[in-house]
Structure formats: C-alpha cells, structure tokens
Amino acid sequence: MPTLAEELIGLKQRHMVPCLYHFYRQPPVIVRGEMQYLFDAEGRRYLDAYAGVTVMNAGHCNPAIIEPAIAQIRRLQHTTTIYLAEPIYRLAERLTALIGGGIDRVFFVNSGTEANEGALLLSRLFTGRTGFIHLNGALHGRTALTMGLTGLAMWRTDPAPPPRLFQAPCPHCAHCELGLRFGSCGYACVEAVRAILREQGDIAALIAEPIQGNGGIVVPPEGYFERLQAVLHEAGALLIADEVQCGFGRTGRRFAFQHSAIEPDILTLAKALGNGFPIGAFCTSARIAACYTRPGASTTGGNPVSAAAALAVLDYHDEHRLAERAADLGAWLRERLEALTAGRPFVAEVRGRGLMIGLELALDGRPLPALADWLLEEMKNRGFLIGKTGRGREVLAFMPPLVVERADLEGLCAALGELLDRVPPDGAVPGEP
Numbered sequence: 001m002p003t004l005a006e007e008l009i010g011l012k013q014r015h016m017v018p019c020l021y022h023f024y025r026q027p028p029v030i031v032r033g034e035m036q037y038l039f040d041a042e043g044r045r046y047l048d049a050y051a052g053v054t055v056m057n058a059g060h061c062n063p064a065i066i067e068p069a070i071a072q073i074r075r076l077q078h079t080t081t082i083y084l085a086e087p088i089y090r091l092a093e094r095l096t097a098l099i100g101g102g103i104d105r106v107f108f109v110n111s112g113t114e115a116n117e118g119a120l121l122l123s124r125l126f127t128g129r130t131g132f133i134h135l136n137g138a139l140h141g142r143t144a145l146t147m148g149l150t151g152l153a154m155w156r157t158d159p160a161p162p163p164r165l166f167q168a169p170c171p172h173c174a175h176c177e178l179g180l181r182f183g184s185c186g187y188a189c190v191e192a193v194r195a196i197l198r199e200q201g202d203i204a205a206l207i208a209e210p211i212q213g214n215g216g217i218v219v220p221p222e223g224y225f226e227r228l229q230a231v232l233h234e235a236g237a238l239l240i241a242d243e244v245q246c247g248f249g250r251t252g253r254r255f256a257f258q259h260s261a262i263e264p265d266i267l268t269l270a271k272a273l274g275n276g277f278p279i280g281a282f283c284t285s286a287r288i289a290a291c292y293t294r295p296g297a298s299t300t301g302g303n304p305v306s307a308a309a310a311l312a313v314l315d316y317h318d319e320h321r322l323a324e325r326a327a328d329l330g331a332w333l334r335e336r337l338e339a340l341t342a343g344r345p346f347v348a349e350v351r352g353r354g355l356m357i358g359l360e361l362a363l364d365g366r367p368l369p370a371l372a373d374w375l376l377e378e379m380k381n382r383g384f385l386i387g388k389t390g391r392g393r394e395v396l397a398f399m400p401p402l403v404v405e406r407a408d409l410e411g412l413c414a415a416l417g418e419l420l421d422r423v424p425p426d427g428a429v430p431g432e433p
C-alpha cells in the first residue's frame with residue numbers, strides 16, 4: 001500500500017505540469033494549520049518557519065481573520081467592481097491610510113504577479129515610455145513581463161522574454177558584482193542604473209524589492225534607495241517597490257520601504273495582505289493614478305471575501321503590533337543565528353531585517369545547495385519547516401508567522417545548532433561520501 005504522500009506524489013506526476021516542484025525528499029502531507037504551526041496527516045506538529053512563503057504573517061487559520069471571512073462568504077461571496085459592495089472600498093480606505101504619504105489610490109488584483117504587471121502598465125501609461133529596469137537576483141512573477149524582469153536564472157523560463165527590459169546590478173555589498181567595497185564604491189550600482197537610463201532614454205520604471213526574498217534575503221546598503229529614486233526621478237522614470245514578499249510587518253516596519261527615506265511611486269502588495277486569501281494590489285498617488293482612466297477591472301480582484309479577510313488582517317496587525325514583534329523577535333533570532341554559526345567556515349553570512357532572515361551556506365564563495373537541502377530535510381524531521389532561497393539555492397530562509405513565540409525560535413535554534421555541529425568544516429553533507 002502506498003503512503004498518502006506517495007499517492008499524492010503519483011497524482012502530481014501524472015496530472016500536474018512538471019515545473020511544480022516540492023521541498024523535501026520525504027515531504028509531509030499537511031492537513032491542518034494553527035497559528036505558527038502546521039500538522040501533517042500523521043499528527044506530527046511542525047513550526048512553520050517559512051509562513052507558506054511569507055503569506056501567513058498573522059498565523060494559520062487565525063480565528064480573528066477566518067471568522068469575518070466565513071461570515072462574508074455566508075452573506076455575499078462575489079460581485080465585481082461593476083456593482084457596489086462595501087468591503088473593497090473600505091479596504092482601499094484602510095490600506096491607503098496605513099501606507100500613508102502620498103499613496104492614496106489602489107487597484108486590487110489576485111496575486112503578486114498581477115500586482116506587478118499592473119504597476120508596470122501604470123508606469124508606462126504615466127510616462128509614455130516602454131522600457132523597464134530590474135535588479136539582478138530579483139523575482140517579480142510568472143507572466144511574460146514579470147518573468148522577463150526576474151533576475152534569477154532558475155525562474156526565467158520564458159525562452160523569448162519581451163524586449164526593452166534591462167538588468168542592473170544587485171545591491172548586495174557582501175557579494176558586490178562590480179567588485180567594489182561599500183564606502184569607496186560611490187554607489188556604482190546606482191550609477192549603473194543612471195547609465196542604463198541615459199543610454200536607453202525610454203525607461204518607464206525600475207522595479208525592485210526593498211529586500212530581495214528569492215534572491216537570498218538581500219538588504220541593500222544604507223542610502224541605496226534614496227539615491228536610486230533620485231536618479232530615476234531625474235530621468236523622469238518611476239520607482240516600483242515590490243513588497244509582495246517583504247511587506248506587512250515582516251521586516252520590523254509595516255512596509256519595508258519605510259527603512260529608507262523614500263516613498264515609492266508605486267507599491268505592490270499581495271501574500272500577507274490576505275493571509276491566505278488571494279488578494280494583491282498596486283498602490284500609487286492620485287497624480288500617477290490619474291493617467292489610468294480607460295476601463296479596467298479584475299473579476300475576482302479584491303472580491304468581498306478576500307477584502308473582508310484583508311480588513312481583518314489589518315485589524316489583527318494593529319491590535320497585536322506584529323511589525324514590532326517582528327523587529328524584536330527578529331533581532332533576537334538574528335543574534336542567535338550569528339552566535340550559532342560563528343567560526344563555521346561553511347556559513348558565509350547571516351543577514352536580513354526583522355523576521356526575514358537568511359543564512360548563506362557557502363565556502364570560499366562556492367554555494368552549498370546540497371548542504372541547504374540536507375539541513376532543510378533534517379530540520380523538517382525535527383519539526384521545523386524552514387525555507388530555501390538564493391541565486392545558488394544556498395540560503396536558508398527564516399520567515400515564520402509573526403505570531404511566533406520566542407520559545408518556538410529557541411527550539412528551532414537548538415535543533416539547528418545540533419545539526420550544524422555534525423557538518424564538517426568543508427561543508428560536506430554529513431553521512432555522504
């Protein structure tokens with residue numbers, strides 16, 4: 001008799017498109033979620049330290065979020081914006097108040113990809129230009145345009161990306177691709193953007209994650225975004241901040257752009273906005289939004305159920321001060337991870353902000369993805385689901401729901417410490433030749 005996991009993998013192989021991969025050699029079958037925990041079909045409990053890829057910031061099946069959504073389902077499940085229904089407009093009002101500054105217009109969609117696609121379109125309408133710049137290491141989605149603007153080889157599947165897309169260097173000082181040192185580099189990575197703007201002349205916008213998620217939790221240096229936006233504005237181009245992954249409290253501020261003294265021209269959101277209910281948004285100023293007047297609609301974007309859930313998400317974040325929690329617990333976790341990994345030559349860097357922390361496994365600049373896979377599998381066997389990102393799939397990602405408790409993270413660190421003790425200095429996978 002095959003196990004349930006084996007049966008599901010069989011169905012997947014026979015009926016799903018093969019690009020859909022899963023973590024783990026022996027994946028658990030997840031059947032239930034409860035705040036920071038997931039449970040498998042055999043009743044084992046896991047600390048979800050990846051939050052369903054940073055979606056469940058307010059916890060799995062959080063009653064404060066699902067009950068209003070269930071009530072909304074019973075009352076009214078779907079209309080579109082061709083009729084008036086209350087939740088979507090209340091959400092637009094709440095969300096823009098929360099973002100603050102000059103951002104006061106929203107378009108709701110279903111996903112992060114769609115939010116970015118909409119933001120890119122808006123920037124074309126506003127500037128009357130066609131080209132875009134993205135950063136090496138970025139991930140922005142799966143449509144032709146957003147995949148073309150993705151700077152990670154493994155996610156760039158389209159063999160014929162759209163034209164007029166340009167890649168600028170990733171602002172990751174520890175691995176400066178221009179071979180420079182922060183302090184004496186003159187922000188050469190921003191100057192590279194200036195050069196593209198000058199040479200191409202037709203750039204509508206640059207899209208960037210304030211902290212790169214899939215690129216390996218990359219935090220740009222102090223002053224980067226301020227200079228970048230100034231250079232873009234000088235050339236009449238816009239800055240689109242993609243906070244699909246790093247938004248909603250994860251980095252210790254409500255939005256990650258708030259770590260710098262900028263306000264993006266367009267901000268894109270998804271994932272944690274719905275805390276498991278599908279919703280995304282692109283948000284901008286009245287001035288920029290004013291150029292988008294031809295009819296537009298998203299059939300299920302911001303539908304009453306997702307909007308009701310998102311309103312409850314925003315309430316929960318406020319009441320439980322999740323961003324502050326992320327800042328405090330994140331500082332503690334980062335310090336613990338730094339202490340655990342100090343003196344281990346196969347750990348290149350621990351980095352991140354708030355509860356968005358990456359641990360890079362590399363030896364003398366050589367990524368160690370097999371070690372990352374081993375640690376992921378062994379941590380899972382001990383009840384901890386952690387993530388994996390990075391250009392070389394060598395960065396362990398610690399991004400738990402922001403409702404996580406310190407005791408959970410202590411358990412995680414203890415398990416990780418025991419495993420790291422088994423890894424030899426050359427980073428070889430224990431037990432393998």
Ligand SMILES: Cc1ncc(COP(=O)(O)O)c(C=O)c1O
Nearest residue numbers: 111112113139140141244245270
């Ligand atoms: C930064 C970023 N942008 C966009 C996306 C695409 O979002 P979605 O999968 O909701 O389309 C992702 C997904 O991981 C992401 O991390």
